[in-house]
Amino acid sequence: MKHEYIYEDVKDFDLEHTFECGQCFRWNRQPDGSYDGIVRDRVVNIRVNNDDGRKDMILSPCSAEEFEQLWMPYLDLGRDYSIIKRQLSEKDPIMKKAIQTGNGIRILRQDLWETMVSFILSQNNNIPRIKGCIEKLCEEFGKLINTSGSTQPFYTIPTPEVLAQLEAEDLSVCRMGYRASYLIQTARQVLEMGGIKSLQEKLEKAENGTQVLEILQTFQGIGPKVANCIALFGAGRMDTFPIDVWVRRVMHELYGIDKKHTQEMEDFAKKHFGEWGGIAQQYLFYYIRERNRKEAEK
DNA sequence: TGCCAGGTGATCG
DNA sequence: CGATCACATGGC
Numbered sequence: 001m002k003h004e005y006i007y008e009d010v011k012d013f014d015l016e017h018t019f020e021c022g023q024c025f026r027w028n029r030q031p032d033g034s035y036d037g038i039v040r041d042r043v044v045n046i047r048v049n050n051d052d053g054r055k056d057m058i059l060s061p062c063s064a065e066e067f068e069q070l071w072m073p074y075l076d077l078g079r080d081y082s083i084i085k086r087q088l089s090e091k092d093p094i095m096k097k098a099i100q101t102g103n104g105i106r107i108l109r110q111d112l113w114e115t116m117v118s119f120i121l122s123q124n125n126n127i128p129r130i131k132g133c134i135e136k137l138c139e140e141f142g143k144l145i146n147t148s149g150s151t152q153p154f155y156t157i158p159t160p161e162v163l164a165q166l167e168a169e170d171l172s173v174c175r176m177g178y179r180a181s182y183l184i185q186t187a188r189q190v191l192e193m194g195g196i197k198s199l200q201e202k203l204e205k206a207e208n209g210t211q212v213l214e215i216l217q218t219f220q221g222i223g224p225k226v227a228n229c230i231a232l233f234g235a236g237r238m239d240t241f242p243i244d245v246w247v248r249r250v251m252h253e254l255y256g257i258d259k260k261h262t263q264e265m266e267d268f269a270k271k272h273f274g275e276w277g278g279i280a281q282q283y284l285f286y287y288i289r290e291r292n293r294k295e296a297e298k
Numbered sequence: 299t300g301c302c303a304g305g306t307g308a309t310c311g
Numbered sequence: 312c313g314a315t316c317a318c319a320t321g322g323c
Contacts, residue, residue, distance in 0.1 A: 022304060023304095119304075120306095122303090122304050122305085123303090123304080123305040123306060124302090124303060124304090124305050124306080124318080124319090125303055125304080125305090125319095125320085126302080126303035126304085126321085126322080127303080127304075128303095128321090128322085129303075129320070129321065129322085130303090130304085132321095133320095175319080175320060175321085176319080176320085177318070177319025177320050178306095178317085178318045178319055178320095179306095179318090179319080180319090182306080182307095220306090220307085221305090221306065221307085222306085223305060223306045223307080224305085224306090225304070225305060225306085226304085226305070226306080229304070242304070243304095244303095244304040244305080245302090245303075245304070245305090246304065247304085285304075289304095
């Protein structure tokens with residue numbers, strides 16, 4: 001009998017919107033609508049019982065202690081999103097609509113190294129293929145996770161120590177193309193600076209968001225966009241604003257900013273969305289992709 | 299078949 | 312600086 005943990009009456013949380021808004025790559029929808037996810041060396045299933053508007057979140061397997069220490073912060077459940085949503089909705093009808101569409105998105109507080117790997121692989125790539133590259137990488141070079149009773153094996157993300165010893169050809173089985181050498185070089189750079197813990201401390205000590213981005217951009221394969229994603233999803237910097245092709249589309253179609261004017265977009269985001277830029281960006285990202293998906297269906 | 303995908307690095311005016 | 316191009320891979 002698996003141990004379950006029930007988090008009762010969860011607010012502002014939607015499984016699909018949170019796990020399929022492009023911020024994470026190791027959560028998979030199950031036939032019953034629940035999600036299996038791999039985080040560090042844990043595997044868990046999360047489902048939500050929707051009872052007359054009241055939602056209970058059920059994690060399995062999960063102890064009370066594990067919930068407090070791992071899942072509570074990971075799922076960002078300590079934050080009151082209703083205040084943020086209200087602030088963003090005011091004075092901006094476009095954002096208001098986007099928030100309605102992606103209602104229940106939470107920004108996951110992911111592992112720093114995992115986000116570095118994930119978003120280095122994300123460049124000039126599409127989400128299904130990114131997921132495939134990451135899974136193959138874990139299968140080949142990660143550690144098998146002990147899940148007693150599970151039919152299917154799960155693996156961790158390989159550490160910088162493991163990846164630093166490889167050559168680009170070793171990764172050819174993962175089909176990540178030219179990004180393979182970026183990954184290896186970045187792993188080596190991380191070791192040179194004393195390991196991932198050391199980088200984490202460095203980021204925590206940074207004076208502001210700009211400095212965080214500067215540090216991240218010293219790694220091979222990490223430019224402005226990828227650095228913003230790592231800062232947002234892997235370092236808890238909610239004040240960042242990753243600008244990718246989809247956000248460019250939103251900024252152009254909905255806010256009337258020229259697609260080439262990146263600086264103008266950054267200034268607009270800072271002024272308009274301020275400290276919650278990252279959350280605003282996720283709503284916009286989800287909104288435009290959802291709209292695009294529905295258009296394609298027709 | 300050519301274009302696109304959560305871009306970046308290198309190179310050239 | 313800003314513009315331009317190559318870079319692997321697979322889906323449509």
